[in-house]
Amino acid sequence: xxxxxxxxxxxxxxxxRFLTVLYRRHHRHxxxxxxxxxxxxxxxxxxxxxxxxxxxxxxxxxxxxxxxAVGGQGLHLNGPEVWARLASRQFGGLLDAVSSVLRxxxxxxxxxxx
Numbered sequence: 001x002x003x004x005x006x007x008x009x010x011x012x013x014x015x016x017r018f019l020t021v022l023y024r025r026h027h028r029h030x031x032x033x034x035x036x037x038x039x040x041x042x043x044x045x046x047x048x049x050x051x052x053x054x055x056x057x058x059x060x061x062x063x064x065x066x067x068x069a070v071g072g073q074g075l076h077l078n079g080p081e082v083w084a085r086l087a088s089r090q091f092g093g094l095l096d097a098v099s100s101v102l103r104x105x106x107x108x109x110x111x112x113x114x
Contacts, residue, residue: 014086015046015059021091022057022098023048028107030056057098065094067101075101 019033029050036045036055043062047055058066065082067075075097077085085092099106 010087011061011063011083012046014083015061018086018091018094019046019048019057019059022095025095025099025106026102026104029102029104056102067098069101070103072101072103 016033023030023033026048030048031051032049034047034049034055036047036058037043038045043060045055045061046059048057049055054068056068058068059082060066063079063082065075065077069075085094
């Protein structure tokens with residue numbers, strides 16, 4: 001689905017930008033951004049992963065965002081709303097929404113590497 005539509009070339013940079021900002025906000029809980037192809041390569045996903053290798057924030061470049069919550073309800077958004085919010089100023093409130101689901105406070109200071 002990444003190749004569909006006139007704005008498809010923007011999907012991947014938007015996903016990387018959002019995940020990078022989110023990583024900087026919660027760098028003490030994460031090890032990095034991973035490119036994944038679950039479903040036997042059917043999906044093209046970028047994910048933030050924890051030190052134990054668990055992906056917790058996943059963006060499917062086919063237009064979905066999923067957040068796995070520990071001890072609570074996760075978050076899942078589908079369709080054009082995902083890209084509209086990622087492309088908007090301050091990510092359309094997604095940073096705070098994802099942080100709330102993860103229940104992680106913002107880390108102090110900058111990470112040493114992204």
